[in-house]
Amino acid sequence: MTKKSREILAVLQNSEGHMTAEQVYLACRNAGISVSVATVYRCLSALADEGHVRRFSIAGEPEYFDKTVTSHEHLFCSRCRRVTDARAADVQKLLEETFGITLESYDLSMHVVCTDCKAKEA
Numbered sequence: 001m002t003k004k005s006r007e008i009l010a011v012l013q014n015s016e017g018h019m020t021a022e023q024v025y026l027a028c029r030n031a032g033i034s035v036s037v038a039t040v041y042r043c044l045s046a047l048a049d050e051g052h053v054r055r056f057s058i059a060g061e062p063e064y065f066d067k068t069v070t071s072h073e074h075l076f077c078s079r080c081r082r083v084t085d086a087r088a089a090d091v092q093k094l095l096e097e098t099f100g101i102t103l104e105s106y107d108l109s110m111h112v113v114c115t116d117c118k119a120k121e122a
């Protein structure tokens with residue numbers, strides 16, 4: 001792993017856990033790490049290929065990178081755009097028992113209104 005990749009990985013690991021390449025780039029700039037957006041994207045892609053981070057997509061949004069590499073669901077608040085993890089432990093069991101399907105991995109994102117935004121709107 002290159003020094004830049006290590007620095008970029010540390011930025012993601014010190015975050016809440018989900019960032020786009022653009023957000024990682026801005027965080028690097030704030031931390032005084034001099035990189036270009038292209039370098040950030042290249043390093044994140046390499047980190048994802050090597051299994052250090054996980055990439056996932058949310059319809060209509062730029063690609064996200066996740067510090068948690070095991071399968072889990074995402075809740076995406078369509079108001080404040082915050083991404084949080086959710087775990088529906090029974091998804092695999094449901095598919096296996098109902099449809100006889102063996103689930104290898106999955107990437108599920110749900111668009112929601114988070115509790116903070118819901119409180120603000122109430």
Ligand SMILES: [Zn+2]
Nearest residue numbers: 077080114117
């Ligand atoms: Zn929200």
Ligand SMILES: [Zn+2]
Nearest residue numbers: 066068074085
């Ligand atoms: Zn996640």
